[in-house]
Each structure stands twice: as structure tokens, then as C-alpha cells.
Amino acid sequence: MSGLVDALVIVAVIALVIVRQFRASRIDTGRRWWLLPGVLAVLALREPDLLDAHHPVTAALVLGAEVTVGLATGAAWAWTTRVWVEPDGAVRSRSTGASVAVWAVGIGLRLGLYALGTVLGVHQDSSAVMLALAATLLVRSGVLIRRTRSLHPAPVPAAAYGAAVPRSAWKERV
Template structure:
């Protein structure tokens, strides 16, 4: 039953992320509210036993590590392909692009390939690796957006936001 719940949570998180990327989202640098979703995902991933298959520890650990690296790269690609802009009032916003959708599609394809490889070798994989990778993606994306948006903040209080070369339209 917990695997079903984890799959539903992962599907809900992905749906939430996709929905949020299709609409502009305000970037805020402060607060810790953005840590809630990754923290919940990590807790859900670590609460169940069997994150690493006891019968195939080395291969299972390698697949888990690869899944985490894919999650980190997906988060970085997600942030790098998101458009960031400053409104006249100084607020910063981001929105996913078609390239962001391509990053997601590639990441999902790689994850499916990893799951298939694990199944081919008889490695039992739960949903924990997926949840950890999603948490890593969200954290990396958020951190990179905050760093990227720093270039758009007004300097010296002149009210005119500096625009990064990558974010010009």
C-alpha cells in the first residue's frame, strides 16, 4: 500500500511541477517555504525500507546514485532553460520554456531506462529513488533560479533591473 501512496505522491508532485511551469511563478529569495516540498519527498523516500536492494547492493546503489545524478542534472537543466524576467515593480518571475519540457522528457526517458536496466538484472527498485531524485531536482532548480535572478536585481537602487544576456527576449 505504501508503494501505491508513493507513486501517487510522485505523480501529484510531477503534475504540480508541470502545472507551475506552464504559468509564471514569482521568484522570492527569502524564506524557507520552498524547502517544504523537497523535505516531504525525502521523508517519504527514506521512511520505507528497501531503498537499496539487499540481494543486489552494489548494482542497486549504483542505480540509486545514477538516479540522484539524473535528478541533479534535471534540476540544473530545468533552471537553465527557464526564462527569468523582472517586472517594472522589481519583482522577479520565471516560467518554463519548450526547452524545459525537453529537459523533463529526456530526464523521464533516462529514468525509465534506469528502471528497465534494474529490472533486466533483477534489482528490486522502490519509489524511494524517484522521490529522492525529484527532491534533488526541485532543490537544484530553486537554488539556480535564485542565483540566476541575482543578475536581474536592480543595482544601486536606480530601479532599472539589469538584464542578463541569457534572459533577453
């Protein structure tokens, strides 16, 4: 694909993610929340160009910093997400304005690390970004699941006396 098409696809995906994060969504604690980050991490670690062969130590330090930023971003993103229990017991979440600030700082730090790597002469592949994204999603999901499990469902109001007793239908007499 051309650079313009790539840029449009990236902008569309980011817009979709932002829109989905600001709508209330149900958190399902029974699903495999670690699966997508795990798949991303495996795909990133299988790439042969994860570390620059000409600068292995510097590349490992930049990669370690990238993953650390991803972990911190995921934790901050999860803690700035609003989590609540609906009256029916369903747990929902929605990102807040502070989440936007977390994203902006995380992206700024990643751009800074990319610039630092470029200045140091380290070749950086997209697999490093994918590994950091996997770390971000794994920590965010883990913290949200932990926060969800600590919540208690809202108490259900007790039924009035005789509410469960069936009533006879009213009959019209002629």
C-alpha cells in the same frame, strides 16, 4: 487504489505541474526554497527498501545514477526557465519549450534506469524516485534563486520636477 485511479491521479498531477510551469509565477527569495526537497529526501531515506538487500552494490549504483539524472535534470530545467524582473521589482519565472525537452529527456533516462535495474534483477521502490525528485527540485530551486539574486531590478523612472508637490483642487465659482 486501483491501477486506473493511480494512472489518472498521476496524469492529473503532471498536467497541473505543466500548466503551473508555463504561467508566469513570482519567485520569492526569502522563503525556504529547500524545505520541500528536504522533506522529500528525508521521507525517501527513511524507507527501509531504498536499496535492494539481495543486490546492494548494484542497487546503490542504480540509485546513484537515478540521483545523478535528477541533479542534471534539475539544473537543466532551471537554466531553461526564463527569469525576468518586473518594473515593480518582482522577479518572475516561466518554463520554456526547452524545459519540455529537458523533462522528456529526464523521464526517458529514468525509464531507462528502471529498465536496467529490472534487467539486473534489482528491486526498485518508489523511494528511489522520490529521492531523485527531491534532488531535481532542490537543484532547480537553488539555481533559480542564484539566478534571481544576480538580476538587478529595472530602473524606476525618476519623477518630474514638482511631481511630489500637492496641487490645490480646482474650484468652480458660481
